Amino acid sequence: MASKSVQSSGAKTSSLAIAAMVFGILSIFTLFPAGILLIIFAIAGFANIGRILSVSALCLTAIPAVIFGIVGLIKIGRSAGQLKGQGLAIAGIAVPATVLPVFCIMLVLIPALAKLYQPRARRALPSSATDIRECKPSIFWVHPDFWYLLKAKITPEELEAYRTKLKFVPIPEEAKKEIHWTGWDDLVDEWWDPLPTSDGAFYDPSTQGSHRATMKYENGYLYYMETVGF
16 A cells, blocks of 8 residues: 555656647637637638638647547556546547537538628639639628629630529610729739620629629630629
């Protein structure tokens, strides 16, 4: 009994258990801010960047905490009383294990929900669309369709399906002169480069007055423009 008491009092705290606890605590301070960043980037249209930042936080803190905790418990169990710190190791596992399921749900759910905020023109794009560029109001606006510019590379077949999905029809001749495809230099970069004419263009007949949604196809690119006059 005396030898066991001496052995227990002389036990060292496992460095792996300490590391598990430290990384477990750090996971709280990294995963939740990463979740907030994911929300912000997803709403702003940069969900992939948000995912990268969030997963990086996950890999740097929560995963090491769980690994160190498990290995620490195994070594403590096999040390025959030479090592202690079982509580630290368990806490290091429990903290990220509690946060991770919630975070994984956020990782999938938030970008999907953020798409609901995207303008309908962006949501309607085929998944095969490439070289997508867009310019929209701040995320703090009530809705992004007050003015919106979109350029994307799609095929003529995809264009027809896209036009049908949005229920666009050819623009009447008398309305073509009222549409201005240029003059957005203060809002967009060099990528917005449609010809100034409305030949072959389409519009949404449900938009009337100052609210106008138009689109056209040039050199393999879709140009979509939605504006509301003030």
